[in-house]
Amino acid sequence: MRRLAVAVFMLVLSSVGWADGGTGFNIPVEYHKLKNGLKVVLSPDKTAPTVVVAVYYNIGFRIEPKDRTGFAHLFEHMMFQGSQNLGKMEFIKLVQSNGGVLNGSTRFDFTNYFEILPAHKLETALWAEADRMKGLAITQDNLVNQQGVVKNEVKVNVLNQPYGGFPWLDMPQYANTNWYNAHNFYGDLEHLDAATLADVKAFFETYYAPNNAAIAIVGDIDTKEALAMVEKYFGSIPSQKQPPKPDISEPRQEKEKRFTKKDTLALRPALAFAYQMPQRNTPEYYAMGILDQILLQGDDSKLTQVLAKQKGYTDNVGGGINLLGNMFNYNGPMLWMASLIHDPTTSTDDILKAVDGVIEEARAKMVDRAALNRAFIKIRSDLYDNMGGFFGFGRADLLASFALFDDNPARINTLEQELLKVTPELILKTAQEYLRPTNRTVLMVEPKSGS
């Protein structure tokens, strides 16, 4: 099949002598499901004597109680505050004193926890992750403490920063219409303060069950031994009935939207624009991945060349698909977004005119072959980094995401083929529908007056 895909592709691009059929870099993937529903993905990699343990829960910040914005993220903090056999700080100290690093994060559609350790400490990490999946032992003091920490996180990243939350936290709130996609994911400070231990308990019981989770283990492992350890520590955790998933869909956007945000800490204006993405895993979605490379990623990209190099409006145009991850690790509506900081002497209209020039060209003309060729090579290079980056964490992230969202972690080995299937015709068609002016939201940052 792979061969066929490449062959078809070479026909399309025959005149440039398409040499980049991909190397077919293949990841070993072993997939199991425990009786309690826990999804387990194992991927051995002997490059270094290390192991990544990544536990993903299928609960992101989109789906959190409506009177508790920011709760999914606050809850992530609580997972470090104590479980049956590990008191406060003991989880962190256990991982560090075994030579590892750890973290957790809250994203659109999952909350994850991971450790990277010397490979022989795999069992230690699995025991600890299982301990907190079994249940939390959190006090009111710990909750109050983490409310303080999270409020400080919001202050340092948003409230005390110029361009705080721009555009990653802001744009979804302006571009989306469904509350699940359009609320403040970091949360209102009053909502954070209102959270109770009862909220924590209810959230845990609903969403932190093994049948709502996936665990990915990547590194220098024996897969049989690893699976036995997972069985031993996680096998007895009971599953929980899951509530129906809410409808998080977004309607087709029919009209361009424009907003202005005042930022009294900023000294220069900024501009972001975003388009609603095609549905995940469709041919158009992969085409958008290629379009992102052509238009926005790297110094050769068209928006960078026009806005930064030719017009000099900015020194950097940033953005992409899913600013809180990558084009693969989400499961729902998503934005393709770009942003830049500019001078007050440059008008928003001038910038948007230049943007329109680039976008309308992509919607009117078949992409030139050289740019397409570069896009394929760039995305392949990115993909390999995702598969091998951060000591195997990037791979664990993809495997756990595909287990949770598609029940098929082996998808990791189809991505290159799916991307290679994208044709210039499909790119044009995708640009025509998804880069429509009426599918766009524009957000302007108005700085402190007089600057």
Add this chain to the structure above:
Amino acid sequence: MTMKKIQLVILAFLAVTFVQALHAQKQLPPEGSTPKDFTIPAKQTFALANGISVTMVPYGSLPKVTVSVVVRAGNLNEAANEVWLADFVGDLMKEGTTSRTAEQVAQEAAGMGGSVNIGVGPDQSTISGDVLSEFSPNLIALLADIIRNPLFPESELARIKNDRARQLTVQQSQPRQLTAEQFYKILYPDHPYGRYFPTTEMIQGFSIQNVKDFYRKNFGGQRTSIYVAGVFDSKAMEKAIRSGFEGWNKGSEPYISIPKPSMKKAFHLINRPGAPQSTIYLGLPVVNPYETDFVPFLVTNALLGGSFGSRITSNIREQKGYTYSPFSTISTRYRDAYWAEIADVTTTVTGPSLKEIFGEITRLQSEPPTEAELKGIKNYLAGNFVLQNSSRSGIIGQFSFLKLHGLKDDYLANYVKRVHSVTPQQVSDLTKKYIRPEKMTLVITGDKSKIEEQIEEYAKPAVEPK
């Protein structure tokens, strides 16, 4: 004060009883199996006649390769009226060569699956690319052209000045940057390391001639090291490096200017009315990587403030909830280093945060940590060492660190052993020797009207950085 102390003692006592009571029923974590061997990936080295040293490290199985060309040219080489000139040189190196336009450079790099990145630091500039392995020799040819034959086009100067002026304005609205600027000014008086921001006038005054002069003085074989890590054909790589760089001139030897950083207690406040947090930089000069205390001091720092589980972080984040991401760091330059604790704390607890930070420092000075606490930190550093040597960029970082500081390979070979040999008493002694509150520079950016009273006892002597 006395009352507080008594309360603390009681609390500590209660906590201990509580933990012991629980311990009876608690399971202990499994130890894990036996450690697997770790060896630092083997390197291949050679030198070119013009002085360039080359280090190649085959690593991993992903079909990618990273190449970094590190030149001993950085902000250190700027005169007092040339702040960011080194950065300008870096910017303009991306604007084309005598045979390639800037767009061609960008397109060629993209066609290999990467881009050319130029980073300028205090001691050196790094020109690098990270591409698919199949294009390795092409990347070398492209980097060689950029480094050896920059065009420095006059036509792009105005745009780059404008970009840099905009970046300057943006950075000057960020509390961390504002705080760092004054911290550096006080710590490194009359030295390029202390000159953090240029003025807008300085930026506007730069000419292509300034750029060319800087390049001519500071770029050349004797200043340059090349690092390659990833999957590549060693023979083809060596051939590409020789043909790309062999004809380049020697240039001059690295310029050495070791600073005499301030060891005087100093305080400076930057008023940011309405700020919900105070941004704190607190630090002083410490031992540098060339000295024997350095590795034991890394252990000391990791225990005090340099890791998630460290004492200061446990205290002001996990116990008190004053802050989100406090950390202490050892920042190194050639034959120089400083230690600093950096934290953004809620405005109303600025004084209490300082009290806790200083409290943790003096506690570690006066009593050694337990063997168990120290062992945990040593294991953490030993594990991190494996991670540092388990990625392309990490491997390159390690070898270029050795090169800059003039360290031998045995630094890496003995690192873990040296970490494990540190004793509790040594940690306490090193804290006393290096982390001395009476010699620290403290800079705070925050709402003056709300913090002035809280920080009174730490706010002296106030200085106005030049």
